[in-house]
Amino acid sequence: MSSKDMNDNDMSSDDMRNNDMNDNNTNSDGMNAEQFDSLAKMLAQSNFENGCKSGNPDKKKVCALANRLLEIIFPGYFTEEKPDRKSVEELYSLLNSQICLALEFHSEKPSWTKEEKEAESRRICKKFFEKLPDVKKLVKTDIEAAYDGDPAAKSYEEIILAYPGITASTISRIAHELYLLDVPIIPRMMTEYAHSATGIDIHPGAVLGKYFFIDHGTGIVIGETSVIGDHVKIYQGVTIGALSTRGGQKLAGVKRHPTIENNVTIYSGASVLGGKTVIGENSVIGGNVFITSSIPANTRVSNKIPELDYKTEQ
DSSP states (O other), X not given: OOHHXXXXXXXXXXXXXXXXXXXXXXXXXXXXXXXXXXXXHHHXXXXXXXXXXXXXXXXXXXXXXXXXXHHHHSTTTSSXXXXXXXXXXXXXXXXHHHHHHHGGGOSSOTTOOHHHHHHHHHHHHHHHHHHHHHHHHHHHHHHHHHHHHOTTOOOHHHHHHHOHHHHHHHHXXXXXXXXXXXXXXXXXXXXXXXXXXXXXXXXXXXXEOSSOEEESOTTOEEOTTOEEOSSOEEETTOEEEOXXXXXXXXXXXXXXXXXXXXXXXXXXXXXXXXXXXXXXTTOEEOTTOEEOSOBOTTOEEOOOOOXXXXXXXX
């Protein structure tokens, strides 16, 4: 087939598509252009009384921020380029622009001027970047805990590159610093990005101690007001959650989630619930237990082993 024939065929295809569009505009059994226009206007309206803000943080850019910050925390692991002045300035600029948008949602100052938002955003960014060396030190303890606590681990490199618990806890530590600086929305966007990537749901408000190790990790939930001590190890499917959230917004700011003291291990499927619940240091919480009250230090908690019934078919 010659190139002329191919061009002729392409033109014929375009003509056919145009004819189809014209048919759709006039087809009494379908929707015409006026109806599409009316539908588009209706769908563009917000479901909420106040509509959307003048600008929202960009979800893709916030996810990119989380990844860029992982590259800063683990230089040379996720990209060959190590942080330099230019890359840090670019990251600062990206974070600054998103925080500026997020400040629209600040409940205590709903009517900031543009200049006030920009000044506050710069202040937050400066404080946040000053905390990154401390975050790196904490993350280093998490990696050491993972290596010491998992006989399957072959190297620190494997833990950094392959363990979902390290990804989730590192992003949580990053987001927690923004949470402490009272940045709206962005900390939660970051941890939910980690949640979607790892299956581990850590609220940015949760306090994580040193040498924190999540083994396997899928299905773990750690609520906003949880406080976790040093050298804590948690397995997959654990919930550190609220006893009840029926109070809704009335419970905002109230401690609803447990405190886990130092050197505690919580095995898979356990649920530890309630803001007054404290798991004492050096305790071991067995798999699939349901705890709603405090446990003294140096305690082992487990379900009774169910009696198994074996039947051999003849």
